Amino acid sequence: MRRPLAWPLAAALGAALLATGAGAATLDGAALEQAAMRAAAGSYREWVELLAMPNDANVPADIQKNAAWLVQAFARRGFNARELPNEGKPMVYAELKAPAAAGAAPRKTVLFYMHFDGQSVTPSQWAQRSPWEAVLKARQADGKWEALPLEHLYGERVDPEWRLFARSSSDDKGPIVMFLAAVDALKAAGAEPAVDIKVLLDSEEEKGSPSLGKVIGQNLALLRNDGMVIFDGPMHQSNRPTLVFGNRGVLLVKLKVFGAGQELHSGHYGNYSANPAQRLASLLASMKDEEGRVTIPGYYSPVRLDDEARRIMSAVPDDEAALRRRLGIAAAERVGANYQEAMQYPSLNVRGMAAGDVGAKARTVVPSSALAEIDIRTVPETSPEYLFARLKEHVQKQGYHLVEGEPSAEERARYPKLASLSAGEVSASSSAARTPLDAPVSRWLQQAMQSTYGQAPVQIRMMGGTVPTGAAVQALQSPFVIVPLVNADNNQHSYDENMRLGNYRDGIRTVMGILQTPYR
């Protein structure tokens, strides 16, 4: 299935690449697995070093520090690497091309996308001193995670079930270091990539990649490609090699219900002045049924699933009983007949809710307002504009007069039910997208997985999360496939984010397999 390809040796003095000519090895089977394991061992220190740099995109200085480190890391491996300016939060670009063999068809160019920023953290929630000091942990017989000396990571006997805990260990610095390790491993084996490599490292993915479309637009020729591979997101929970052909988009919405002009004494006005927390509760309750299905008219109706889509979904080896156990829930919602089907529909999720105070600061008041922070996951058939319009109609139909900002005295006097409803910016980065499963880039990756692991990958028609494919797809007009590499139970976006070391090794193996497989 594979033909030998030449591997360019990095010039001793930096970015220029020298071709060695033809005839290098490819790795398969046990050799590939062994090479990936050795590459993993050789890369742990680099991973820990990268994780030590805080990477909240709200802090440009931190992003700059990460970007500089990454440019150096790619340049050391012979990539032509540099920062792409982005108003103080640079992205990183790197490329590695082999000279075309005389007479051969031009090689395909693949753009590999990852991101190096991370979600904001609340350090006090973490079971370790700092989310920026990686901690190696082993699960004990009682299910609890116990820290090991970090030196164990650098030793000879690394257990694949151990995990490294740190912000971005899995989302998405882990995959970046795995990618670097895969490049090192191929080079060490004298093997050569079968495609020309472009790498784009986003600096604001966790903020919804607000600038990705713009940066791509400023570098269109540089980034042109024949297909995009996105290393982000969790693998299928079976932990089998996974390809993902689509992702939901995301729209952030704020819904605020107003009560009296100020907090009121709950004794003197409880039973008289409507409680906005109670009203927000009723309003949210009116949006979903007891099974978690959105009941807002028209919310799901554009989504139609045909037999082929249902076949792909039913082939996914989901163990939903295990999933529910892992999540700690006795029953799932019934948006779809199964997990995969549920992800084909847009969601409506209360990500935060607040009224008055709770805990020690709680006072006996009727709060003056109540806020729900909502995220809506969109699908290609239901645009953010479409869903927001349905939501707004619904709120108005419940008797609410919608205001901008705070209601005026006139509005207070006139309308018994007052609320504000606002949507975050809808950018291409937060759009839903899907690539056909029979597109050339899809076929290439299906083949790479088959030959690397000897079996067909799990194929996910649509993942529930959002990756900023939309901006890239729109700007570059490239098809894309997501290749998730990290364990599903990695706690990304929350505290105690972690990465399983077995996944780290297999991820390197997957990247090596992809880089070796010809793309026709």
Added chain:
Amino acid sequence: MRRPLAWPLAAALGAALLATGAGAATLDGAALEQAAMRAAAGSYREWVELLAMPNDANVPADIQKNAAWLVQAFARRGFNARELPNEGKPMVYAELKAPAAAGAAPRKTVLFYMHFDGQSVTPSQWAQRSPWEAVLKARQADGKWEALPLEHLYGERVDPEWRLFARSSSDDKGPIVMFLAAVDALKAAGAEPAVDIKVLLDSEEEKGSPSLGKVIGQNLALLRNDGMVIFDGPMHQSNRPTLVFGNRGVLLVKLKVFGAGQELHSGHYGNYSANPAQRLASLLASMKDEEGRVTIPGYYSPVRLDDEARRIMSAVPDDEAALRRRLGIAAAERVGANYQEAMQYPSLNVRGMAAGDVGAKARTVVPSSALAEIDIRTVPETSPEYLFARLKEHVQKQGYHLVEGEPSAEERARYPKLASLSAGEVSASSSAARTPLDAPVSRWLQQAMQSTYGQAPVQIRMMGGTVPTGAAVQALQSPFVIVPLVNADNNQHSYDENMRLGNYRDGIRTVMGILQTPYR
């Protein structure tokens, strides 16, 4: 209506009192009003001084400082005053008795209850540097409050519409200083109280007076009385002299709904793992209808209002249109036919609600739990135990399995809907209570108000708020009437608490009128 009474002069050296004998003046009409105004002017510095002492009952040192100040203030006026020990948060007791005239019937003893602790504050919410530095303010033409130099308060021309802003300016340090000023004014006029005076100043009222029953129990003989007068709470919104014959109780409840074992990525698990904020919303929504009426079976049913009760309620000169304007709401809930009727029923108020994070810290997660802090205002017909049992039944009927603390793995695996529901301590202090309108103490106060103001007071069968009458009523077996002295729009329990200076003066007049009126 009144007979002259002797006024005891305070002994120069402290607690012992000397009777002057018989024959002192009483004040009425304009003379009483003038005397109250002079007394007000003479007391403002003392008021500001008292307000400068933080008084959150969570801080025993602050309570001790206030108590010491108050003992001195009463002792300076000839009262036998001292602290009543209460585990570091002393209450204050003071008494002033006239020697019985030979042959006369023994005088009645009245216990005047006030409290010197205040609600917790969030200083950043206040429109002044500190809630503990009183600020004098005048309302401008545009309705906004503007600060005046505090010196204006000590000048000759004090506008009754000015207000003093500080924590406890109205709730309830204002009434304490008004009481002291009334005593000074009577003394200055050579008039004498018609009753023997006992004063009890609570140190933990805003925490629900958890220790009041115990402290009274330890001092039963000391506190014995023929009737209690409680100077607390806001006057009727007409700002007419007001008597209140009952108050609702309060029960604090926490309702927590559990989702998955930890926060989940809202993309990967939105539409699959039930959102506890959404579920809490549905649960709260199931408890009330759109008009604010509690729909939990049996919640209101013990309350029966007869014709006499409805007559008293309809005689209250409520201007509900003005009330709604003041609150900034277009329509009231419909628990009762009017405001007074609404207060005859128990309430169910969401005083605080929280799930996930909101604002800058909001993340795209499915929260792992959602919390509602609820306060239930009880009435004499519906005990806290009764209402909590109805609430618990209702939550269980919605399919919830109730756990103590956090659910176990077994409970998570077994029950699709998990919640915890807990009630705060139900003490006598937080109980509802009501005195018949034709009880002797009621008749005495009705007459005092009639002769002081030349008209019948507004009579409130039941106020919405809670004062710790229950503990005193149960322990002392005394009838009680609440005599509120402060403006209804005083923002008590919230930020920018304030007191109208016209109410401050009239409050002194009311106290003087009460002290002068014979209680038979």
